């Protein structure tokens with residue numbers, strides 16, 4: 001059984017973002033980079049499936065510049081068997097359709113029984129890529145999965161809906177699954193596994209070989225949201241801050257009376 | 258311009274987001290037609306033409322069949338724009354439809370600027386204005402971003418649609434999360450722990466602050482996913498919605514799905530080390546501090562009163 005996991009490298013969301021020179025994306029300097037949170041669940045689910053189906057082989061795929069290799073190595077250290085780095089520096093200029101096109105072009109005719117992606121990325125957040133990969137490959141897809149079980153060519157999953165409701169869904173493989181937060185508990189790579197990962201196959205393919213899809217949209221402008229105003233910001237020594245907060249709660253709310 | 262509004266129904270009820278699609282089309286002065294997989298017993302309050310397939314035959318979740326029906330309506334009506342809610346139903350279906358149409362899809366539209374859709378980036382810290390290159394376009398709209406200005410009304414002219422062949426994804430039924438335990442909705446003060454608490458031991462300091470303020474403690478989703486706090490204390494779209502007199506967010510960044518569950522609170526205090534955290538956009542008071550020092554100190558001062 002062959003499994004494909006698609007991951008993205010994103011900045012830590014606590015960073016102080018700046019707009020880049022072209023005004024269409026965030027500047028890539030002074031950021032800490034990590035694996036997209038949703039994709040960590042995708043990687044973990046693939047590995048759990050391999051623990052169940054011993055003969056399974058997991059390929060992890062990531063599109064981006066040289067620096068995404070760090071994130072690829074993490075996925076290998078978590079337990080993926082081999083990696084494909086689709087090399088492209090200006091990856092943020094691609095729209096979701098093109099990202100999905102690259103992945104589909106790579107995956108076509110490779111016989112992946114399951115393709116796992118995160119349900120969305122933390123930076124761009126379009127939530128389209130996994131579903132579009134399925135469309136390109138004419139595979140069935142289920143998005144927003146919070147529970148996953150597999151047996152004999154059939155995946156039984158739970159989709160998360162609003163307000164604590166879940167939908168139980170069955171789909172025969174091959175299929176695409178997009179993973180939602182909480183699907184499992186992503187493992188931390190252990191030191192021996194980090195060492196082992198260094199010997200695993202990491203193939204680089206130039207994005208140009210796989211990019212066949214033209215964009216249908218582009219970013220006109222990236223900007224900061226207007227501050228809503230009204231809110232007060234308190235900074236300083238914490239003892240004084242606490243006194244100030246209590247004073248404000250007394251003035252503005254009824255909870256301390 | 259003409260827009261096709263993809264309304265939503267679950268378990269026989271039309272969902273409120275459907276009316277937000279009308280509000281958005283209204284802002285663009287677009288003509289509309291509507292599509293719904295639902296029930297003729299529960300029609301949306303809509304005065305236009307409604308293409309209706311029976312949920313009892315098609316299923317609430319049957320994406321390939323729903324796509325097929327939507328494509329039939331599009332062939333009939335030829336709309337330039339197809340609008341979905343950015344919901345578990347809409348974000349699952351929209352890419353399938355956009356792909357079949359060869360249309361651009363823009364996800365989670367929050368506003369229009371110079372006639373172009375604007376979407377959030379990086380957990381709401383940034384906004385992106387998008388230029389669409391195709392004539393036909395598919396948008397999903399963020400919940401709550403476009404509100405109907407008046408109470409929706411009207412009775413639709415219904416065009417019944419026959420159920421297409423079932424798709425490859427089989428829907429087997431709903432499960433409701435176990436309810437019971439705490440009802441955060443009743444508390445006058447809710448103090449919530451976010452991922453910024455760092456470790457499970459720190460839930461206690463948040464719970465103690467809640468007690469000192471005479472309220473209950475809640476949590477953001479990562480804290481619940483990590484099983485540091487039970488699910489029935491989760492605040493947000495996939496948890497509970499609360500509107501207490503005072504909401505205190507400790508180490509919570511302010512993602513839209515969290516805000517949806519607490520932004521109606523009367524007074525909001527956020528405690529965060531990041532001065533630019535999006536929670537600051539809706540907080541009445543943002544305390545820039547490390548919660549691990551600040552929360553116990555505030556609790557002690559409240560107890561000493």
Ligand SMILES: Cc1cc2nc3c(=O)[nH]c(=O)nc-3n(C[C@H](O)[C@H](O)[C@H](O)COP(=O)(O)OP(=O)(O)OC[C@H]3O[C@@H](n4cnc5c(N)ncnc54)[C@H](O)[C@@H]3O)c2cc1C
Pocket residue numbers: 013014181450451452453454476477478479480491492493494495496497507508509510511512513514515518528529530531534546547548549
């Ligand atoms: C379909 C869907 C549904 C969702 N439903 C929900 C939902 O119902 N509820 C929900 O909460 N989320 C939900 N989410 C997840 C949501 O998008 C965010 O990922 C989540 O709310 C983030 O939680 P957080 O703010 O606790 O963590 P983070 O976003 O990681 O934020 C942590 C914050 O803590 C601050 N911090 C760190 N250390 C400290 C410190 N020492 N002192 C003070 N501050 C500190 C940081 O600056 C940061 O702002 C959903 C997501 C999706 C896609």
